[in-house]
Amino acid sequence: MNTLTANDAKRNFGELLLSAQREPVIISKNSKDTVVVMSMKDFEELEAMKVDYLKYCFESAKKDVDSGVVVDGATFLNSL
Known part of the structure; x- marks a missing residue:
């Protein structure tokens, strides 16, 4: 670069x-x-990858919720 x-x-x-x-x-x-x-083409590809990653995260989270793999908010915050 x-x-x-x-x-x-x-x-x-x-x-x-x-x-x-x-x-x-x-x-x-x-x-x-x-x-x-960067070129507009590179920017658009980067934005598309971010959208795809967010979709993957939401789909993964939905699968976890559907299968009961969850953590309550207080436990999560305490683990930080």
């Missing part, structure tokens, strides 16, 4: 957009990685 400083990204915005179409680009500010610029 390519990394640019915020100033470089600002100066070369067109190049940043072209680079982000190929792979995500990290933008750093004050020597800290701050944001990632």
Whole structure:
């Protein structure tokens, strides 16, 4: 993954957009990685994966409830 400083990204915005179409680009500010610029296609795929994961979690939780594998709230909080 390519990394640019915020100033470089600002100066070369067109190049940043072209680079982000190929792979995500990290933008750093004050020597800290701050944001990632990515193509819309990559973003949509990431969002779809998050939705799929949430569906999996809900389906798994529903199976646990249906089979009686549950923990009451107080026990859960106490275990933390």
